[in-house]
Amino acid sequence: MKDLLKQAMDELRQRGVDYADARRVRGLSETLVMKNGTLETASTTESEGFGIRVLKGGAWGFASSSELTGEKVSEIAEQALAIAEASGTVGKPRITLDKRPPAVDTYVSGYREDPFEVPLAEKIEILSGACEGMSRTDGVKLATASIMNFRTEKLFVDTEGSSIDQTIVESGGGISATAINGAGERQTRSYPASFRGDYATRGFEFTRSLRLVENSEHVGTEALELLNADECPAVNTTLIIGGTQLALQVHESCGHPIELDRVFGTEASYAGTSFLTTEKLGSFKYGSKLVNLIADATCEGGLGSFGYDDEGVAAQRTDIVREGIFMGYLTSRETAPRIGLTSNGTMRASGWNRIPLVRMTNINLMPGEGTLEDLIADTEDGIFVDSNKSWSIDQRRINFQFGCEVAWEIKHGKRVRMLKNPVYTGITPEFWGGCDAVAGPEEWHIWGIPSCGKGEPGQTAHVGHGVSPARFRNVQVGGKR
Amino acid sequence: MIDRGRLDALLKEVLASSPADETELVAHCGTNRLTRFAGSLIHQNVSEEDCSVIVRVAVGKRTGVAGTNRLEGAALADAVKQATEVAQASPEDPDFPGFRKSARAPEADTYSEATALMSPSARAEAVNRTVAIAAEKGTTVSGAYRVSDFRFAVMNSSGTDQEYYGTDAFLSVYATDDDGVAGTAVAYAKGIEGIDVEATARRAVDKCVAGADPVAVDYGPFDVIISPKAVAEVMSWLSFTAFGAKQVQEGFSFMAGRFGEKVMGDNITIRDDGFDPAGVPVPFDYEGVPKKPVTIIERGVAVSPVYDTLTAVKDGVESTGHAGTAAFRGGPGPRNLFIEPGDKTEDELISMVDRGLLVTSFHYVNGLLDTRQALFTGMTRAGTFLIEGGKIVRPVKNLRWTDSMMRAFSNVDAMTREREVVGASWGAVGSVTSPAMLIRRFMFTGATEF
Numbered sequence A: 001m002k003d004l005l006k007q008a009m010d011e012l013r014q015r016g017v018d019y020a021d022a023r024r025v026r027g028l029s030e031t032l033v034m035k036n037g038t039l040e041t042a043s044t045t046e047s048e049g050f051g052i053r054v055l056k057g058g059a060w061g062f063a064s065s066s067e068l069t070g071e072k073v074s075e076i077a078e079q080a081l082a083i084a085e086a087s088g089t090v091g092k093p094r095i096t097l098d099k100r101p102p103a104v105d106t107y108v109s110g111y112r113e114d115p116f117e118v119p120l121a122e123k124i125e126i127l128s129g130a131c132e133g134m135s136r137t138d139g140v141k142l143a144t145a146s147i148m149n150f151r152t153e154k155l156f157v158d159t160e161g162s163s164i165d166q167t168i169v170e171s172g173g174g175i176s177a178t179a180i181n182g183a184g185e186r187q188t189r190s191y192p193a194s195f196r197g198d199y200a201t202r203g204f205e206f207t208r209s210l211r212l213v214e215n216s217e218h219v220g221t222e223a224l225e226l227l228n229a230d231e232c233p234a235v236n237t238t239l240i241i242g243g244t245q246l247a248l249q250v251h252e253s254c255g256h257p258i259e260l261d262r263v264f265g266t267e268a269s270y271a272g273t274s275f276l277t278t279e280k281l282g283s284f285k286y287g288s289k290l291v292n293l294i295a296d297a298t299c300e301g302g303l304g305s306f307g308y309d310d311e312g313v314a315a316q317r318t319d320i321v322r323e324g325i326f327m328g329y330l331t332s333r334e335t336a337p338r339i340g341l342t343s344n345g346t347m348r349a350s351g352w353n354r355i356p357l358v359r360m361t362n363i364n365l366m367p368g369e370g371t372l373e374d375l376i377a378d379t380e381d382g383i384f385v386d387s388n389k390s391w392s393i394d395q396r397r398i399n400f401q402f403g404c405e406v407a408w409e410i411k412h413g414k415r416v417r418m419l420k421n422p423v424y425t426g427i428t429p430e431f432w433g434g435c436d437a438v439a440g441p442e443e444w445h446i447w448g449i450p451s452c453g454k455g456e457p458g459q460t461a462h463v464g465h466g467v468s469p470a471r472f473r474n475v476q477v478g479g480k481r
Numbered sequence B: 001m002i003d004r005g006r007l008d009a010l011l012k013e014v015l016a017s018s019p020a021d022e023t024e025l026v027a028h029c030g031t032n033r034l035t036r037f038a039g040s041l042i043h044q045n046v047s048e049e050d051c052s053v054i055v056r057v058a059v060g061k062r063t064g065v066a067g068t069n070r071l072e073g074a075a076l077a078d079a080v081k082q083a084t085e086v087a088q089a090s091p092e093d094p095d096f097p098g099f100r101k102s103a104r105a106p107e108a109d110t111y112s113e114a115t116a117l118m119s120p121s122a123r124a125e126a127v128n129r130t131v132a133i134a135a136e137k138g139t140t141v142s143g144a145y146r147v148s149d150f151r152f153a154v155m156n157s158s159g160t161d162q163e164y165y166g167t168d169a170f171l172s173v174y175a176t177d178d179d180g181v182a183g184t185a186v187a188y189a190k191g192i193e194g195i196d197v198e199a200t201a202r203r204a205v206d207k208c209v210a211g212a213d214p215v216a217v218d219y220g221p222f223d224v225i226i227s228p229k230a231v232a233e234v235m236s237w238l239s240f241t242a243f244g245a246k247q248v249q250e251g252f253s254f255m256a257g258r259f260g261e262k263v264m265g266d267n268i269t270i271r272d273d274g275f276d277p278a279g280v281p282v283p284f285d286y287e288g289v290p291k292k293p294v295t296i297i298e299r300g301v302a303v304s305p306v307y308d309t310l311t312a313v314k315d316g317v318e319s320t321g322h323a324g325t326a327a328f329r330g331g332p333g334p335r336n337l338f339i340e341p342g343d344k345t346e347d348e349l350i351s352m353v354d355r356g357l358l359v360t361s362f363h364y365v366n367g368l369l370d371t372r373q374a375l376f377t378g379m380t381r382a383g384t385f386l387i388e389g390g391k392i393v394r395p396v397k398n399l400r401w402t403d404s405m406m407r408a409f410s411n412v413d414a415m416t417r418e419r420e421v422v423g424a425s426w427g428a429v430g431s432v433t434s435p436a437m438l439i440r441r442f443m444f445t446g447a448t449e450f
Helices: A002-014 A070-087 A120-135 A204-209 A212-227 A243-255 A372-377 A428-433 B004-017 B075-089 B120-136 B197-210 B228-241 B245-249 B309-315 B346-351
Strands: A019-035 A038-056 A059-065 A104-108 A140-158 A163-180 A186-191 A198-200 A235-241 A293-296 A317-322 A363-365 A381-393 A399-411 A414-420 A423-427 A435-438 A445-454 A459-467 A470-478 B022-038 B041-059 B062-068 B140-156 B161-176 B182-189 B221-226 B270-272 B294-298 B336-339 B355-370 B375-388 B391-395 B399-404 B412-423 B431-447
Touching (some): A002 A070, A038 A070, A070 B041, A120 A163, A120 B075, A140 A212, A186 A212, A186 A399, A212 A399, A235 A243, A243 A363, A243 A428, A243 A445, A381 A470, A399 B355, A399 B431, A428 A470, B004 B022, B004 B041, B004 B140, B022 B120, B041 B075, B062 B075, B140 B197, B182 B228, B182 B355, B228 B355, B245 B309, B336 B412, B346 B391
Parallel strands (some): A059 B041, B336 B431
Antiparallel strands (some): A019 A038, A019 A140, A381 A399, A399 A423, B022 B140, B140 B161, B221 B431, B375 B391, B375 B399, B399 B431, B412 B431
C-alpha cells in the first residue's frame, strides 16, 4: 500500500498540486462493559482505509475509501483533486503551508503488554471482580465496569518526501457504582474517573495498575454515602478541585480555546470560536502567576502522546500559559504561518476517513507544591469537588458550568461532611485568576480522555491532561443550579 | 465500493457457515460528502466511502460482537470467528432473548437520487449563493453542506432479511458581522430537494443583522420563546437520557416510575414515527425490527419509552424497532421525533410576552446534571432578543440557563402551528420535527460577555 500511495503522491505532484498527503490507517478497538455481572458490550471492531488530501490553488480537497486497491487509490486521488478544484471556486482561497524538512521515520508507542494479546477471560475476571466488589454495598443497584483497548497503525506519505509509520497502543478502564433509594433518587461514584475511567498510551499494564477490583468496594460504599449526603449549598466560596475534574476544567477552558483553527473561525458554525484571539498572544492575563500550562505530545504514557502528527510534524512541547500570561497556541502547518510561526505538530484525524484538525495533545497544568491534604489543611472555609458529572461552556469558552459527582465541605482545614449535587460556574480568566495554590508533583497525574469531540463530520480524539489538585478563590458554587 | 450482489452473496455465505448458534449481520455501506466553509471560504471539503459489517453471534445465552470494514477474502468469516470466541468466553446473559425473525419492513420514501449524485461543484455553487446573500448585508458566513447516500441491511439466522437505501442532506449557515455577532439557521431533509439554500442563508443573515450591538440583561426567570432548533437540541438529549427503555429500566430517565403520571403540560405530545414522511423516515432498526409508532408523552402524561428486543422482553412487551448498534449497547432510542404543534404564528407568540426573550439557538446543552429531574443547562447562541410589550426591542448578550425540562415543558403557554425538521445532533439519520414554544419563567442562571 505504501508504494501505491507514494505513486499517487508522485502523480499528484506532476499534476501541479501545491501539496498532497496520504494516510493509510488501521484502527482496532476493543470495548468491554459489564453491568451487574452481565457483559453488556463485548465487541472488537476494526476499520481500515486510506485518505488523500490535496491542496491546489490554495484550496483543500479530501477523499477516502476503505477499498485498498491500486485502482481505488487512483480514483480517490482524482476525487480529492476535483474536490480541491471545486473548493477554489468560492472566494479567493490562499492557503499556504509552513516549510519543514521531510520526515522519514518509524514510531512505536511504549507498552509492555499488548492488550489484544491478554486473554479475554482475564479481562472479564477483572470486570466481574469489580462489579462484585461494588455490589457488596446494599443500596448499590447498578455496578458498571469497563475496559477499552486501542491499537492504531498509521502510514503517512506526502509530496514533500515524508514517509512515516506509527503504531500507537492505548488501554484503560474504570468502574462506577450507582445507589438508588426508594424515592428513585440516584447517586453515582466512579473510579478512577467518571465516564469510563482513565486511559493512557500504554499497554494493558496500565489497566492492571488501576486496580479496579481492589478499589471497587470503596466505590460502592461511597455511592451509598453520597445518596444520604446533604445537598451542596449555593455559596460563593473557596473551591478545591480534584484531579479528575480539574482535567476537564483544563480541557474545556484552556485546551479548546488554544486551538488556532478554532481561533480563526473554522469551528464557528459548530463547536464555536475562542476568546483567546491572536492580539492577546504574549500579553493576556489568563490566570494567576501560579498557572503554568504546557502542551506536551512527548510525555511518556500521556493519552495525547504520539511520534508525529497527521501532517508528518514531530511531537513537541509548547508553552501555553507561563506564570499566568497566555503564550502559545496549538497549531498546524496551515494556521501557524498566519501568526508568523511554524507548526507545533497537533494535527490529528480520528481515522482514515477524516482530515486532520488541530487537536489537543496533553495539555498539562504544571505542579506547584504540597499534597491535596496540605491544600485542605490550609483552607479555612471552602468546598472540595471531584469527578465530573456534567459540562457546558459558551461558544467562545468564557462562561462555564460544571456539575461534579461529589463534594466535601471544608471547615478549619478539615473535611467535615460529604455533599451531593455540586455545581460550580465561572468566567474563564477570572476563574484561573483566582487560582492561589496548585498541589505538587506527588499528586500530579496525566488523566486520559478518549472522547474529545470536534469537527464536522464528527471526530473523536484521545487527549491527556496532567494536573494536580488546585485551589480557586471566590467561585460561585451552587446546588442544582 | 463493493456492489450489492457481491455483498449480499458474501453476507449469506457467512450467515450459512457461521459456527455460532445464532448470527446477526448488520451492513452499512455508503458515501458521505461534506463541504465546510468559514469566513465565506471553503476550508474543508471531504468525501468518504465505506462499507462496514457488525457481526453479533450467540452461543447459547452468551453473545459476542465483532465489526470490520475489510470485506475481501476471509475477513468477514474471521469476524464471525472472533465474535464467536468472544461469546464463548463471556458469561451467560440470562435475559438474552435470541435473534428473532422480523416481517419485511414496509417500503418508505427514503431515497433521493439527486442527492446521491450531487457533485462537489454543486455544493460549492450552493456555498457561493450563501456567500453572496451574506455579502449583501456586509456579513460573512460559515457552515456546512452535507449529503449522504447509503444502503443499510440487517440479516439474521432466524430469517430476518431487511434492507433499504437512504439519503439525507443537511445545511447549516452561521452568519457573522465584523464584531462577531452571529445569526444561524439550519435545514435538514431526506434529500437536497428539501433544502432551500437561499431561504436558510437569508434567515441566518437576517438574525445576524438584527443582533448587532447586543446589550447585557440581568439573568433570572424570563418568559422565553425558543426556536424549533433549540427545542430539538433539548429533545436530542432527552432521547439519550430519558426516552429509551434502558434508561427507564435503570432508573436514569425522568419517566422511570412515572408512567401514567403528568410529567409535562397538557399541550405537550411527543411521539416517534419512523415512517412519518414529515420527518426523515427510517424503516427499521439495527436488529431489523420494523419501526412502530410510539407515543412517548401524550398531553403531558408519560406513556411509553421506545424499545429494542432485550428491553422489551424485560418489560413483557414487543420491540418497537428502536435498537441501536450492537457494537456499543447504549440501549434503544428514538430517531424520528415529532412534537405536536400549537395554533400560533411566531409573531403571535411574541405578542403574548410582556417582558421576555426570543432565543434562536442553544449551545452546549448538557442533560446530565440530574437526569431524574431532567435538569439541563446550556447557553443561548446566535440571536437572543429582548421582548417588551409584545415586541422585539433589542438584541441581548448570551445567557446561561439551567432548568428542569419537566418544569419547562409544564410551563409551555403556546406553540407555533408551523414546525421545522431539525437534523438530530447525534449525527446519524434522524430528526426532530418541532414547533417554536413560548415557555413561562424559564430559569436563566448566568451571563457571558458577548
